[in-house]
Amino acid sequence: MKEELKQELIKESINKLDNPWKNLTVKDVSKDLKMGENLTNQLLKRADFPSINIGKTKTITAIAYALWKLEKRMPECKEFNNHSKSISISNCWIR
Numbered sequence: 001m002k003e004e005l006k007q008e009l010i011k012e013s014i015n016k017l018d019n020p021w022k023n024l025t026v027k028d029v030s031k032d033l034k035m036g037e038n039l040t041n042q043l044l045k046r047a048d049f050p051s052i053n054i055g056k057t058k059t060i061t062a063i064a065y066a067l068w069k070l071e072k073r074m075p076e077c078k079e080f081n082n083h084s085k086s087i088s089i090s091n092c093w094i095r
Contacts, residue, residue: 020063
């Protein structure tokens with residue numbers, strides 16, 4: 001069940017993106033996560049965060065960012081689904 005939900009979430013998140021190959025900047029990610037740019041810079045330096053360097057600028061593609069957020073939110077989805085009879089993808093959705 002978890003793998004099916006994960007596949008469905010991946011499909012929906014890719015379909016929601018205007019341009020999945022767009023590079024997001026630190027400012028874009030910090031705005032989405034509602035945290036400061038210094039903390040976001042630290043996040044982009046983490047080994048488990050799929051950022052890339054373009055010159056001195058750290059960026060991440062929109063699709064890689066969406067998939068990273070999905071992986072980080074899967075425990076919430078699992079917990080929600082354990083308490084509910086039906087699966088609601090919207091409660092696990094990537095904003």
